[in-house]
Amino acid sequence: MSTTADSNYVIETRHLAIFYGDFKAVTDVNLRIQRHKITAIIGPSGCGKSTLLRSFNRMNELVPESHASGQVLFDGQDLYARQVDPVEVRHRIGMVFQKPNPFPKSIYENIAWGARVHGYRGNMDELVERSLHQAALWDEVKDILHRSGLALSGGQQQRLCIARTIAVQPEVILMDEPASALDPIATLKIEELMEELKRNYTIIIVTHNMQQAARVSDYTAMMMLANGHARSGTVIEFDETNKIFTRPSDKRTEDYVTGRFG
Amino acid sequence: MKKNNPSYSNGGRFRDNLATRHRAGVIWQIVFQASTVIGIIALTALLLNIIDGAFGYVAYEARVDPASLAVDGVAIEDLPQELLVEILRQNLSSGAFNKLDNEIPFNERSRINVYDLVIERIVRYDVTESWTLRESLTQGAEIRARVIEEYPDAELRFISWINAEFIQRPQSSEAVNAGVRTAILGSLLTILVTILVAFPLGVGAAIYLEEYALDNWLNRLIRTNINNLAGVPSIIYGILGLAIFVRVLGVLTSGAVFGSVDPTTASGRTVLSAGLTLALLVLPLIIINAQEALRAVPQSLRQASLSVGATKWQTVWSHVLPNAIPGILTGTILAVSRAIGETAPLIVVGASTAISFDPNIFSRFTTLPIQIYQWTARPQAEWRHLAAAAILVLIVLLLSLNATAIVLRNRSTKRF
Ligand SMILES: Nc1ncnc2c1ncn2[C@@H]1O[C@H](COP(=O)(O)OP(=O)(O)OP(=O)(O)O)[C@@H](O)[C@H]1O
Numbered sequence: 001m002s003t004t005a006d007s008n009y010v011i012e013t014r015h016l017a018i019f020y021g022d023f024k025a026v027t028d029v030n031l032r033i034q035r036h037k038i039t040a041i042i043g044p045s046g047c048g049k050s051t052l053l054r055s056f057n058r059m060n061e062l063v064p065e066s067h068a069s070g071q072v073l074f075d076g077q078d079l080y081a082r083q084v085d086p087v088e089v090r091h092r093i094g095m096v097f098q099k100p101n102p103f104p105k106s107i108y109e110n111i112a113w114g115a116r117v118h119g120y121r122g123n124m125d126e127l128v129e130r131s132l133h134q135a136a137l138w139d140e141v142k143d144i145l146h147r148s149g150l151a152l153s154g155g156q157q158q159r160l161c162i163a164r165t166i167a168v169q170p171e172v173i174l175m176d177e178p179a180s181a182l183d184p185i186a187t188l189k190i191e192e193l194m195e196e197l198k199r200n201y202t203i204i205i206v207t208h209n210m211q212q213a214a215r216v217s218d219y220t221a222m223m224m225l226a227n228g229h230a231r232s233g234t235v236i237e238f239d240e241t242n243k244i245f246t247r248p249s250d251k252r253t254e255d256y257v258t259g260r261f262g
Numbered sequence: 263m264k265k266n267n268p269s270y271s272n273g274g275r276f277r278d279n280l281a282t283r284h285r286a287g288v289i290w291q292i293v294f295q296a297s298t299v300i301g302i303i304a305l306t307a308l309l310l311n312i313i314d315g316a317f318g319y320v321a322y323e324a325r326v327d328p329a330s331l332a333v334d335g336v337a338i339e340d341l342p343q344e345l346l347v348e349i350l351r352q353n354l355s356s357g358a359f360n361k362l363d364n365e366i367p368f369n370e371r372s373r374i375n376v377y378d379l380v381i382e383r384i385v386r387y388d389v390t391e392s393w394t395l396r397e398s399l400t401q402g403a404e405i406r407a408r409v410i411e412e413y414p415d416a417e418l419r420f421i422s423w424i425n426a427e428f429i430q431r432p433q434s435s436e437a438v439n440a441g442v443r444t445a446i447l448g449s450l451l452t453i454l455v456t457i458l459v460a461f462p463l464g465v466g467a468a469i470y471l472e473e474y475a476l477d478n479w480l481n482r483l484i485r486t487n488i489n490n491l492a493g494v495p496s497i498i499y500g501i502l503g504l505a506i507f508v509r510v511l512g513v514l515t516s517g518a519v520f521g522s523v524d525p526t527t528a529s530g531r532t533v534l535s536a537g538l539t540l541a542l543l544v545l546p547l548i549i550i551n552a553q554e555a556l557r558a559v560p561q562s563l564r565q566a567s568l569s570v571g572a573t574k575w576q577t578v579w580s581h582v583l584p585n586a587i588p589g590i591l592t593g594t595i596l597a598v599s600r601a602i603g604e605t606a607p608l609i610v611v612g613a614s615t616a617i618s619f620d621p622n623i624f625s626r627f628t629t630l631p632i633q634i635y636q637w638t639a640r641p642q643a644e645w646r647h648l649a650a651a652a653i654l655v656l657i658v659l660l661l662s663l664n665a666t667a668i669v670l671r672n673r674s675t676k677r678f
């Protein structure tokens with residue numbers, strides 16, 4: 001995969017549709033994700049947010065019978081082209097899952113493993129410390145690096161997963177409701193972290209929390225089950241976040257963000 | 263508590279309903295307890311039965327009184343090797359003596375070995391009668407009286423049929439000299455071949471089927487058939503083993519191509535063939551259990567690994583397998599326990615019964631279950647005592663193998 005286009009857009013989708021078997025979960029999505037910005041994806045449950053997010057690093061392929069049509073361009077290159085290796089895609093586009101899923105290994109090993117997999121030759125201790133610092137977890141775990149990652153609290157585990165993602169130095173970080181199971185303080189920490197990370201990374205985040213989307217994101221994509229299509233989700237509005245939250249052009253968006261939805 | 267809620271039976275009397283529910287619970291608990299107790303009773307009965315046969319009174323008669331062989335008042339137990347050889351020379355025909363010397367020269371034999379020969383060839387103890395542990399304990403006086411009356415020359419002893427010599431001696435046609443050394447070694451070697459072949463093959467196949475194979479009709483067919491294979495009677499594996507490992511691959515399994523010219527090798531009816539046959543037998547069990555173990559590894563762990571850009575193989579090797587290993591080992595324990603107790607397929611493959619040398623993988627074989635089967639089939643009571651002792655040995659062997667596997671498993675579980 002070569003980096004050709006040096007536009008402002010990291011990821012661009014064209015008429016993207018994603019299927020689970022015969023079921024079309026997401027239809028006709030056309031998005032342009034800006035580099036070094038935070039893009040939020042919001043919408044009611046089951047409208048295909050996670051599905052869309054997973055299509056950006058080809059994680060949907062783990063679901064048998066799932067396939068996509070249309071295009072996802074990453075730096076101008078079609079992610080789904082035949083010669084593209086999904087392993088490289090996932091290296092360059094990292095992912096943090098809704099449910100924290102640290103490896104059942106030590107905290108140190110959670111971070112070091114990914115780097116080692118990619119043949120990282122530098123100072124591993126330094127990398128671990130830097131990644132944990134960036135994920136705002138260092139102070140809490142610096143004395144227990146060799147304890148199990150599973151022995152941390154849920155919020156700490158989620159930050160550990162973020163640190164693990166950062167450690168392999170991707171270009172884009174996908175986050176699927178990273179704060180949904182966290183208390184307000186841990187949530188705040190993760191939000192601050194995203195502000196911090198945005199200097200070096202492009203972040204796409206799925207969230208159910210309107211305030212969170214309004215607080216942290218620069219752009220917001222509003223998804224909804226499309227009219228006419230049988231239970232197929234699509235992006236009905238995509239714009240700067242403050243515009244979506246103050247002057248949405250679609251009535252359904254307005255209803256949703258103001259909490260008047262269905 | 264609501265008093266008159268019509269949606270409860272009994273006119274809404276909550277308590278009555280609760281009592282019924284508790285009663286149902288108690289009944290089921292009793293049923294479950296009863297099944298456990300029945301199981302324990304069956305196992306205890308089995309064990310008691312074996313122990314009953316493995317200890318007890320025995321009346322021996324010596325053809326030649328060992329006291330008469332004493333030299334200058336020194337009993338044969340304490341004689342040096344040279345004098346024991348001398349006793350053999352005097353009491354055996356020169357043909358028999360030279361034959362023994364030709365097999366292994368007397369000066370290369372150990373003293374114990376020569377002593378055993380004296381006992382075996384000259385003194386020749388015969389078991390005149392034997393009693394079970396229960397009889398020995400309850401009718402001790404009668405037994406003693408009867409022996410004095412009926413066999414005045416016999417010596418009555420309370421013995422444990424399972425003892426150090428029984429374990430160290432090779433198989434013999436005389437009950438008093440028979441041991442299970444060759445059978446233990448045969449069982450261990452056979453099971454070693456089985457594990458070395460079936461474990462990697464089984465785990466490999468399970469990894470392929472769970473992690474790599476697509477969910478298409480062909481692979482579904484394969485999966486279903488593996489499940490069916492686990493239920494095929496073991497004798498059929500014996501027939502298969504005979505056809506493949508003994509007949510077709512005889513040159514390999516007899517060791518001929520490796521330059522092994524063991525004269526005792528009977529055309530591929532070797533430890534290797536036996537081990538391979540048992541490997542076939544337990545392969546489906548190992549595959550099914552390993553598949554279960556792999557399936558139990560949470561999908562989120564695979565996603566975590568792939569999302570940092572690991573390849574499928576790195577994911578399987580570093581995360582899926584380490585998490586599945588305890589389950590895989592549990593399945594292997596079950597499979598090996600089954601293999602070590604198998605008799606029928608080994609008889610078909612061509613187990614020998616009288617083997618008096620230490621086996622290697624290219625030699626004829628016998629195993630503990632084969633030995634036990636042979637001994638229990640004989641009419642004389644002493645062989646059944648030996649069989650009981652051999653069963654105890656088999657149980658101990660099985661328990662120690664399983665203990666090893668459990669230690670291994672616990673060590674691998676001691677992760678985070
Ligand atoms: N693995 C799968 N197999 C089949 N269908 C799936 C699978 N995952 C999701 N779907 C379907 O795709 C649609 C979109 O699901 P998705 O998980 O993307 O929704 P979502 O917007 O993330 O919802 P939520 O906010 O509840 O997480 C749903 O109708 C769901 O049933």
Ligand SMILES: [Mg+2]
Nearest residue numbers: 049050051176
């Ligand atoms: Mg979701």
